[in-house]
Amino acid sequence: MDFIQWFIQGFIQGFIQWFVAPMQHEFMVKAILVSALVGLVCSALSCYMTLKGWALMGDAVSHAVLPGVVIAYVMNIPLAIGAFVFGVGSVIAIGFIKAKTRIKEDTVIGLVFTGFFALGLVLVSKIRSTIDLTHILFGNVLGISDSDIVQTIIISVITLVTLAILRKDLILFCFDSTHARSIGLNTTFLYYTLLSLLSLTAVAGLQTVGIILVVAMLVTPGATAYLLSDRFDHMTLIAMALGVFSSVMGTYISYHIDGSTGGCIVVLQTILFVLAMIFAPKHGIIAQSKNTEINY
Amino acid sequence: MRNISINIENVTVAYHGKVALHSASIKLEEGVICGLVGMNGAGKSTLFKAIMGFVKPVRGNVSIQGLPIRQVQKRNLVAYVPQSEEVDWNFPVNVYDVVMMGRYGYMNLLRIPRSIDKNVVQESLERVGLWDMRFKQIGELSGGQKKRAFFARALAQQGTVLLLDEPFAGVDIKTEKLMIDMLMELRQAGYTILISTHDLASITTFCDQVVLINRTILAYGNTSEVFTEENLSRTFGGSVGDFSGAKTNSCHPH
Ligand SMILES: Nc1ncnc2c1ncn2[C@@H]1O[C@H](COP(=O)(O)OP(=O)(O)OP(=O)(O)O)[C@@H](O)[C@H]1O
Ligand SMILES: [Mg+2]
Numbered sequence: 267m268d269f270i271q272w273f274i275q276g277f278i279q280g281f282i283q284w285f286v287a288p289m290q291h292e293f294m295v296k297a298i299l300v301s302a303l304v305g306l307v308c309s310a311l312s313c314y315m316t317l318k319g320w321a322l323m324g325d326a327v328s329h330a331v332l333p334g335v336v337i338a339y340v341m342n343i344p345l346a347i348g349a350f351v352f353g354v355g356s357v358i359a360i361g362f363i364k365a366k367t368r369i370k371e372d373t374v375i376g377l378v379f380t381g382f383f384a385l386g387l388v389l390v391s392k393i394r395s396t397i398d399l400t401h402i403l404f405g406n407v408l409g410i411s412d413s414d415i416v417q418t419i420i421i422s423v424i425t426l427v428t429l430a431i432l433r434k435d436l437i438l439f440c441f442d443s444t445h446a447r448s449i450g451l452n453t454t455f456l457y458y459t460l461l462s463l464l465s466l467t468a469v470a471g472l473q474t475v476g477i478i479l480v481v482a483m484l485v486t487p488g489a490t491a492y493l494l495s496d497r498f499d500h501m502t503l504i505a506m507a508l509g510v511f512s513s514v515m516g517t518y519i520s521y522h523i524d525g526s527t528g529g530c531i532v533v534l535q536t537i538l539f540v541l542a543m544i545f546a547p548k549h550g551i552i553a554q555s556k557n558t559e560i561n562y
Numbered sequence: 563m564r565n566i567s568i569n570i571e572n573v574t575v576a577y578h579g580k581v582a583l584h585s586a587s588i589k590l591e592e593g594v595i596c597g598l599v600g601m602n603g604a605g606k607s608t609l610f611k612a613i614m615g616f617v618k619p620v621r622g623n624v625s626i627q628g629l630p631i632r633q634v635q636k637r638n639l640v641a642y643v644p645q646s647e648e649v650d651w652n653f654p655v656n657v658y659d660v661v662m663m664g665r666y667g668y669m670n671l672l673r674i675p676r677s678i679d680k681n682v683v684q685e686s687l688e689r690v691g692l693w694d695m696r697f698k699q700i701g702e703l704s705g706g707q708k709k710r711a712f713f714a715r716a717l718a719q720q721g722t723v724l725l726l727d728e729p730f731a732g733v734d735i736k737t738e739k740l741m742i743d744m745l746m747e748l749r750q751a752g753y754t755i756l757i758s759t760h761d762l763a764s765i766t767t768f769c770d771q772v773v774l775i776n777r778t779i780l781a782y783g784n785t786s787e788v789f790t791e792e793n794l795s796r797t798f799g800g801s802v803g804d805f806s807g808a809k810t811n812s813c814h815p816h
Contacts, residue, residue, distance in 0.1 A: 317653060434673035438663050442649045448614055448642045449667040449719070450635035496699045498654045 288521050297407045297521075300418055301513035301531065304467075304474045305483070307422045309509025310429055311467050312488030313502050314460060318440045322372060323357070325481040326379035327461070328468040330356030332386025332402065332477060335469075339397050346417050346469045353465025354458075356382050405476035405528040407517065414473050421470045425463050436460060437498055474513070475528030483509070486535040493539075493546040508538055564591040565627070567723055567754035568613065573622030575605070575612050582608045584778040585622070590756065590771070592722075595749050597769035597785070598758035601798050604776045606758040607645050610727050613756075614642050626723055634723070638667040641716035645727040645758075647708070651701035657711050658696040661686055664718035686717040689744060691737075706733045713741065724748065726757040730764075742768045765789060 288294040315324050331349035338348025356378055363374045390399045398406075410418075429436070438446045439456040447453050464484070471480035491505035516531030523530075544551050568590040575583040583605040590596050598606050611617045613624050615631040626634040634640050641664070664686070665679040675683075687693040690710040695703065703711060713729055724745075730738045738761070745755055746768055756773075759765065765772060765785065772789050773782040774797040781788045781796075 317650065319650075431671065434666065437655070438666065440650075441653045441655060441660075442647065442663070444616070444644060444648060445663060445715075447616065448635060448640070449638070449664075450632065451666075492654065496654050497656070498659075501654050 284522070285518065288518065293408055293410075294517075294521060296410055296415060297517050297527070298514055300410055300415055301407055301474050301517045301527070302510050303418060303422050304470050305487075305509035305511075305513030305531070306506050307425050308467050308471050308480075308483035309487035309491075309505040310502060311425065311463055312484050312486070312509070313491065313498070313505050314436055314440055314488075315464070315484050316488035316492055318460070320460075320464070321481065321485045322375050323360075323461075324464060324468070324484040326360065326375045327353045327356060327464050328471070328477055328480040328484070329379040330382035331465065331468055331472070332383050333389055334386075335402060335472070336386055336389040336393070336397060340393060344417055345414075345472075346421060346466065349469040349472070350462070350465045352382060353468060354461060357461050401476070402472065403476050403478050404526060405472065405474050405479070407474040407527050408521070410473055418470050418473055421466045425467055425470075428459065428463060432456070432459060475531055479528045479532045482532040482535060486532070486539055487512075490535070490539040490542045493542045493549045496548070508535070512538060564593060566590070567592045567594070567627055568756065569625045569628075570609075570613065571623045573609075573612050573619045573624060575608050575617050576620050577617075581620075582777065583612065583775075586612075586775075586779045587622075588773055588779065588782055590754055592754050593749055593752050594770045595745055595755045595757065595768055596771040596773060596782075597765045597789075598756060598773050598775060599760075599762065599765065599789075599794075599797060600758075600775035604797075605778075606775060607727055609775065610642065610644070610725050610756075610758070613725060614640075636667070638719060639721045640723040640725065641719035641721040642725040643712050643716045643727060643729055645731070647712055649700075651708075653700065656697050656699055657692055657703065658683065658687070660700050660711055661696075661715045661718050664715035667719065682718050682720065686714040689717060690714045691740075706737060709733050710737065710741075717744075722751075722753050724753055724755040724757075726755065728758050728760070730759055730761055738764070762794070 289298075315321060331353045334348035334350070334352030335345050336348075338345045341348075360371075360374050360378050363369065363378065364371050390397055390402070401409075435446070435451055435456060436459070438451070439453055439460070443453050446456070467484065468480050471483045475483055487505040487509040488501070490508055491501040494504050495501040512534040513531050516534045517527055519525070519534070520527040520530040542550065547553055566589050568588065570586055570588040573583065573586045574581060586609060598609065600606055608617065612619050613631065615624075624631055626640055629637070629639075631640075661683045662675060662679065665675065665682060666673050668679060669675065684693065687696055690713055692707065692710055692714060695707070700708070700711065709729060709732060713726075716724060716726070729741060733741070742764065745757070749755065757769070766789060769785050771783060772785050774780040774788065774793055776797055781793050
């Protein structure tokens, strides 16, 4: 009896220690909150990205923002603005090259984003003294500055409000853009809205997990939720819950093991995806194999 | 004379510089069902896309009830069902959601359905016999049921101009009869319907007019006058038999 009590007490204490102790540091409080917010926003958008098949586009935009970030840094304007310009610019470039040449889309995307990214690398290396490349590439949420927090909050509010208002139109656009046009919706506007949100959230994600991994934030929660639901609204809620959970837990884990925050968050997301892939009630591997057995 | 509903003037469409439809002109009155007949690649779908503004004509002009097509679309006057839906069949929406998408044009910015929207959706689903399957994910329907679902969405739009590109393809004979009956009801209600089909035998049973097409309009007018063996063999480049219903008007050489 005493032993069990001792064990439970110890467990609870350890549990509290694990979660509460890091909160004594102000930087951890900030990091947890920012990660949670970024996880929420990115995963909300990730539903549209997975359904529209824009994973590669997300990867492209997130890489292509690098020169924008550097230029904005040098000009001392908000990084989001520079990133936004280059994110949208890369997409326009992709669209232009695709329309004017016979080269296939995935090749064009690969070509454009590596070009932009390389340009960014050159710019960074020229002004190495003032900008830390590893923070941009791999994120630095544990050392996030107050101005970056403000920027993240602004981006999050814009994205969440836009998604809340245009949710139905964007769903229709992703599902059936022909019908969207035939009922008089402006699909060009919806296309660029989605792209702009992608560029913006790429910047927000950049703070936490960095350019290299931001595409995971914009794809994995949506993909996981997609395996768990056949209704868009449920899918969005699940994705947001998963996104916030993995961001917060990932940040904690990275604190305790003193490892890369972005890495921890994305590994956690990937683990959740694998679990869903195997155990999802309807679309999981186990459920699918059971289905074929009784399908007579 | 009744009002002109669809007015197509001299429309020429080209893909990559190759003309697919040359100088098409058609005027359809209100309350008319018009069949669009031609062989594969004749330009039927192209004509629909030109009407909807999805391909930009090189020349020519389309108006519906006197309005340019964007206005027509914004006012929910037209519903278009493409030949094949280019949608993601695994998308997380159910049949009910899809038909509700036909009502977006009537809703506010947030697209929150009102009770009238729900009623119309229910009615449309019941008419095509899919009400019991409304909670199925859209991809779980059979091919013909999918067609019916998108037909229901067009009904839910309540636009008085219906553009149907091969709605009977892959649909069973009973459902086809049912849909034809529905179209005739809608004609009664003043709808104008342009419908392409390869089911020549059914044309005479419900189409008031026909358009024969092969890269340009070969003939168009009242079914009894235009839908003749001779015209059909011109349309298809060889005899296809007599579908004219052997009425007095068909021209047999004596
Ligand atoms: N997107 C496109 N790009 C290039 N050519 C096209 C395109 N769509 C159609 N065409 C060409 O235009 C012509 C007319 O095509 P359309 O789809 O209008 O035929 P259709 O009458 O609807 O045929 P079907 O009975 O097979 O549906 C065809 O020669 C086709 O190859
Ligand atoms: Mg066609």
